[in-house]
Amino acid sequence: MWYDESVFYQIYPLGFVGAPYENDGVLTHRITCVKDWIPHFQKLGVNAVIFNPVWESDTHGYNARDYRKIDCRLGTNEDFADVCKALHDAGIRVVLDGVFNHAGRGFFAFQDVLNRRWESEYKDWFHINFDGNDGYNDGLWYEGWEGNFDLVKLNLRNEAVVNYLLESVKYWIDTFGIDGLRLDVAYCVDRDFLKRLRSAACGWKEDFFLFGEMLHGDYKQVMNPEMCQSVTNYECYKGLYSSFNSANLFEIVHSLKRQFGPEPWCLYTGMRLMSFVDNHDVTRVASILQNEKHLPLIYAMLFGMPGIPIIYYGSEWGAKGDKSSGDPALRPCFEKPEWNALTDRIAAMIKAKKESEALNYGSFRDLVLQNRHCVLERESANDRVMIAINMEDNEVVAHFDARAGRAHDLITGETIDFGGGLRIPAQTAYILKPF
Helix, strand or coil: CHHHHCCEEEECHHHHCCCCCCCCCCCCCCHHHHHHHHHHHHHHCCCEEEECCCEEECCCCCCEEEEEEECCCCCCHHHHHHHHHHHHHCCCEEEEEECCCEEECCCHHHHHHHHHHHHCCCHHHECEECCCCCCCCCCCEECEECCEEEEEEECCCCHHHHHHHHHHHHHHHHHHCCCEEEECCHHHCCHHHHHHHHHHHHHHCCCCEEEECCCCCCHHHCECCCCECEEECHHHHHHHHHHHHCCCHHHHHHHHHHHHCCCCCCCCCCCCCEECCCCCCCCCHHHHCCCHHHHHHHHHHHHHCCCEEEEECCHHHCCCCCHHHCHHHHCCCCCCCCCCHHHHHHHHHHHHHHHCHHHHHCEEEEEEECCCEEEEEEECCCCEEEEEEECCCCCEEECCCCCCCEEEECCCCCEEECCCCEEECCCEEEEEEEC
8 A cells, every 4th residue: 555655744733833822713824834845845755744633622733622624723624625635736645633532622512511511412422420520610520531631532432423523534535635544542542433433434545544643552452454554653662762872772673573573473574563753742853862973873773674654844854852841842833844964864765765665565684783783684575675773983894694795875875895794884874775
């Protein structure tokens, strides 16, 4: 499918366009600015854009008020349809954030319950106890997601709720032509709902893509033929930056071998998880890495490892943002895209990833593994690629059965000679195609 060979670009729209945090109710046509970035997307080489929440919400987008109306801080449904058409015309797919576990206190159905109580036709859309009370002193108690009462948990066992959400997805496909969904907190979304969503969405659009947000546990809980085609690989996200910061590449390679190795006990061999070094919920990679020279190296590992890469907007040129400063610090508005040496390298890696059968579908094994340098191999029926990384401050020479004497570096286009071993300069990463 198209997503197996794609590189995704993630945007948090409310931050991207500089919208106010609180919904001020003022219609402002901000979302159209995405069209100005399309030349940047094309130069970078990404195949798809992931939009975090775009629906009318109370504040940050994950507390929706209406699943069929673009947030007024972003613009109108017509504005967003225009953006989606422009992206599609440029050959770029569109994936939206599906927040189906919970809605906001401003959600029309919940407001009806607050106003009409027992008389509300929506009272069973939520998990409510009319004999209790909540932190907002509403005179009733309801279940909030993980104790956050601004996020009202939806009753996904209620047929009316399920129908409303599925009909909303159908509306998104018909109106905006969307190609897939990121499923927020998929790890706690009702499994039967996920099955119905997968069946319905792929019935409406055969190549529709669903990937779930998974933080821990067995990813196959929601990544299987009945639910999501992929999930977020948080285990390797942590392993990536931690390995570089602790000068211990054994950590990330252990996770990769555990997930994608050739042994029968390996968990996800042949599957493609969503790989990333940062996103809208975590400290940006340029802020979390202790050595800025490791930025190109961590991206080489990202594009070399099994998985479908996601680039978070701004990180391709090294933008910083620390989670300790609050979520808005991770979700800024940039006046325009930037381009520098890091962006050049990432664009080259994207090109290599898209054009390589081995990087998209190949097996995984380590040829050389030391604390501060490694050589990894991806191999498919018709292609073979090696990823060499050296985080040392000096050159290293890696000795292994190269099965060839020379290789093209897919990042720089240089020819690398293996005579006497592979010489990897200090703070360098290669993506090599032997010949």
